[in-house]
Amino acid sequence: MLSRRDFITGTTLGIAGLACFGPFAVSVRAAELFPKKKQRVVVVGGGFGGATAARYLKLYDPGLEVFLIEPLRQYVTCPSSNLVISGLLKMPAITHSYDRLARQGIRVVQDTVSAIDPVARYVEISKGKIAYDRLVVAPGVDFSFDLIPGMDAAARAKFPHAWKAGEQTVQLARELAALKKGGSFLISIPEAPFRCPPGPYERISMVAAFMKRTNNRGKVLVLDANPDVVSKAKLFKSAWADLYKDIIEYTPDVSLKGVDAGKRRLTTDKGELTADIINIIPEQKAGALAFASGLVTKGGRWAAASPLTFESTLHTGIHVVGDAADRDQVGSMPHSGFVASSMGKTVAAAVVALLQGKEPQLPSLENSCYSQVSDTESIYVTGVFLYDATAKKLVGVKAAGSASSGREARYTQHYRDWQTSITKDTFG
Amino acid sequence: MMMKGVWLALLLAASSAFAAEPPDKGTVLAAPCAGCHGTYGASPGRLTPVIGGQQQAYLKKSMLDFAAGKRPGSVMANFAKGYSEEQVAEMSTTIAGWKWVNSSHAPKRAVKKPADYVTCAACHGDQGYGTAEGPRISGQTRAYLLEAMQEYQSGKRDSAAMEMFKGLKDKELNQMAAYYARQK
Numbered sequence: 001m002l003s004r005r006d007f008i009t010g011t012t013l014g015i016a017g018l019a020c021f022g023p024f025a026v027s028v029r030a031a032e033l034f035p036k037k038k039q040r041v042v043v044v045g046g047g048f049g050g051a052t053a054a055r056y057l058k059l060y061d062p063g064l065e066v067f068l069i070e071p072l073r074q075y076v077t078c079p080s081s082n083l084v085i086s087g088l089l090k091m092p093a094i095t096h097s098y099d100r101l102a103r104q105g106i107r108v109v110q111d112t113v114s115a116i117d118p119v120a121r122y123v124e125i126s127k128g129k130i131a132y133d134r135l136v137v138a139p140g141v142d143f144s145f146d147l148i149p150g151m152d153a154a155a156r157a158k159f160p161h162a163w164k165a166g167e168q169t170v171q172l173a174r175e176l177a178a179l180k181k182g183g184s185f186l187i188s189i190p191e192a193p194f195r196c197p198p199g200p201y202e203r204i205s206m207v208a209a210f211m212k213r214t215n216n217r218g219k220v221l222v223l224d225a226n227p228d229v230v231s232k233a234k235l236f237k238s239a240w241a242d243l244y245k246d247i248i249e250y251t252p253d254v255s256l257k258g259v260d261a262g263k264r265r266l267t268t269d270k271g272e273l274t275a276d277i278i279n280i281i282p283e284q285k286a287g288a289l290a291f292a293s294g295l296v297t298k299g300g301r302w303a304a305a306s307p308l309t310f311e312s313t314l315h316t317g318i319h320v321v322g323d324a325a326d327r328d329q330v331g332s333m334p335h336s337g338f339v340a341s342s343m344g345k346t347v348a349a350a351v352v353a354l355l356q357g358k359e360p361q362l363p364s365l366e367n368s369c370y371s372q373v374s375d376t377e378s379i380y381v382t383g384v385f386l387y388d389a390t391a392k393k394l395v396g397v398k399a400a401g402s403a404s405s406g407r408e409a410r411y412t413q414h415y416r417d418w419q420t421s422i423t424k425d426t427f428g
Numbered sequence: 429m430m431m432k433g434v435w436l437a438l439l440l441a442a443s444s445a446f447a448a449e450p451p452d453k454g455t456v457l458a459a460p461c462a463g464c465h466g467t468y469g470a471s472p473g474r475l476t477p478v479i480g481g482q483q484q485a486y487l488k489k490s491m492l493d494f495a496a497g498k499r500p501g502s503v504m505a506n507f508a509k510g511y512s513e514e515q516v517a518e519m520s521t522t523i524a525g526w527k528w529v530n531s532s533h534a535p536k537r538a539v540k541k542p543a544d545y546v547t548c549a550a551c552h553g554d555q556g557y558g559t560a561e562g563p564r565i566s567g568q569t570r571a572y573l574l575e576a577m578q579e580y581q582s583g584k585r586d587s588a589a590m591e592m593f594k595g596l597k598d599k600e601l602n603q604m605a606a607y608y609a610r611q612k
């Protein structure tokens with residue numbers, strides 16, 4: 001069984017607030033914007049991880065002061081954004097405001113956290129500082145554009161990733177809708193791990209579905225840095241073989257060596273190529289704030305955290321949830337919105353207990369990722385992740401983690417239900 | 429003196445109400461279910477069933493049947509295998525304790541009472557709210573009710589109690605699904 005000590009080891013190193021001087025250093029003069037009246041938890045980042053943490057903190061302990069700091073006025077979900085690109089859904093279907101969370105007693109502050117002082121326990125935003133008793137950091141991912149030679153501002157505008165849903169989703173949807181007859185859509189997939197393992201393959205399917213629906217005789221050219229389809233490989237490949245044989249050209253093991261925005265040309269280890277629409281998904285890492293505030297170990301890519309409470313192993317009092325958390329440390333969960341939501345609830349429960357000096361429950365996480373592969377059919381994969389005292393991290397229960405046996409229209413309805421359910425659960 | 433005692437009691441009550449008890453085991457286990465079944469099991473979906481406030485014994489049996497492959501399921505056939513019997517019991521108790529919220533996916537207009545309403549009540553309760561013998565069916569999503577009854581009709585889902593559904597026609601099932609989805 002776990003001892004109380006298991007919950008606190010690893011978090012004792014964290015006195016080194018000095019790690020975050022530099023451009024992100026907290027200015028001493030900043031004034032407290034909201035004098036604290038009760039115990040307060042501040043959540044940074046209003047995606048699936050952060051918004052869920054904020055909502056469940058308030059549900060679990062209505063007496064807490066809960067702050068949610070997020071620069072965007074509206075959140076656009078990556079989930080189902082491939083369906084928007086394909087023309088099956090419109091942007092409003094995946095766009096959510098924070099108004100309902102605000103009405104549920106969460107103080108929503110539209111701003112960006114520029115610095116964290118883990119010792120004095122406050123965060124700094126543009127107008128001043130906000131103190132906390134515990135902090136939840138959920139900044140999602142950022143992109144390693146620097147790993148692709150030539151990926152300058154012009155290239156980023158011409159070759160969108162649309163791996164954070166929003167304007168770039170709209171851009172790809174427009175470009176696809178306007179694609180000339182016989183035109184091509186190229187997608188470049190980075191080496192795993194990346195946000196949403198089945199995501200690129202759903203996008204390929206949805207672009208191909210558009211081409212089939214409009215009979216435009218187009219092609220989807222896939223450059224995958226991985227040796228094979230990373231997730232639900234059998235299901236995706238059989239859908240492609242059955243439905244899009246003449247549309248999808250899949251090449252594994254391709255490494256992208258550089259891009260030239262002016263000439264619209266990509267260089268790979270297998271040769272040069274171009275296309276009418278180019279969608280480059282760069283490698284990913286924890287959101288910038290995690291690096292700037294000393295939550296990532298030197299040389300690391302993701303934020304270091306304990307598998308039990310997702311408390312940072314570098315700074316006490318700060319919890320990391322969502323895509324930003326280091327899977328090598330917390331466990332083998334994919335970088336998904338479902339997992340981010342599950343982590344948000346785990347942290348909410350743990351923080352409520354910790355603030356009362358009580359021992360948190362063991363974490364219990366689930367994942368499911370539906371992917372639509374045609375205008376009607378979808379596939380899925382599931383997972384249950386529980387704490388394994390030997391491995392000292394969350395481990396997927398084997399029997400609970402498998403993919404659907406085929407593709408079905410029924411799962412498309414479940415996918416829509418999931419989208420409705422999880423966004424209501426997250427944004428109130 | 430008297431007054432002071434009362435004040436003290438009030439203060440104590442207030443301070444304990446102030447900090448809610450941290451979530452228990454069942455709550456933590458059941459929390460991710462909301463991803464598909466809605467917050468506190470109040471499913472907003474068309475086909476995914478409401479589970480919050482469902483009968484405890486039925487929730488537990490369903491999970492164990494999914495896990496054992498006795499009941500057909502898609503994602504549930506996987507999830508149910510992720511937990512021990514004890515964990516299933518704990519989450520079922522928590523979920524049964526949540527408030528039932530009627531699905532919004534019900535017909536807008538009144539539906540004629542199906543002929544065999546009375547026999548249903550024997551196991552599903554007078555108002556379809558469920559009993560120790562049978563699950564709650566009123567206020568469940570319409571599409572899910574139909575799907576469930578078709579599973580009994582085709583024999584995909586095995587239940588001695590629901591055996592009589594094997595002889596029923598789709599038209600009858602449709603009417604019952606519409607009727608119970610509207611029952612509040």
Ligand SMILES: Cc1cc2nc3c(=O)[nH]c(=O)nc-3n(C[C@H](O)[C@H](O)[C@H](O)COP(=O)(O)OP(=O)(O)OC[C@H]3O[C@@H](n4cnc5c(N)ncnc54)[C@H](O)[C@@H]3O)c2cc1C
Pocket residue numbers: 044045046047048049050069070071072075077078079080081082111112113114138139140141162163164195196199200287288289321322323324335336337338339340368369370
């Ligand atoms: C195409 C695609 C399809 C996908 N489909 C699915 C799916 O079907 N199912 C699924 O489960 N997952 C899916 N995902 C994955 C899912 O989108 C992510 O895993 C999820 O968004 C992670 O949540 P998060 O809270 O960690 O990060 P995010 O959702 O990215 O949220 C982070 C938030 O933090 C804010 N932020 C960042 N820095 C700061 C700062 N300094 N101060 C304040 N705020 C800040 C950002 O503005 C952002 O809103 C998909 C992803 C893609 C790209």
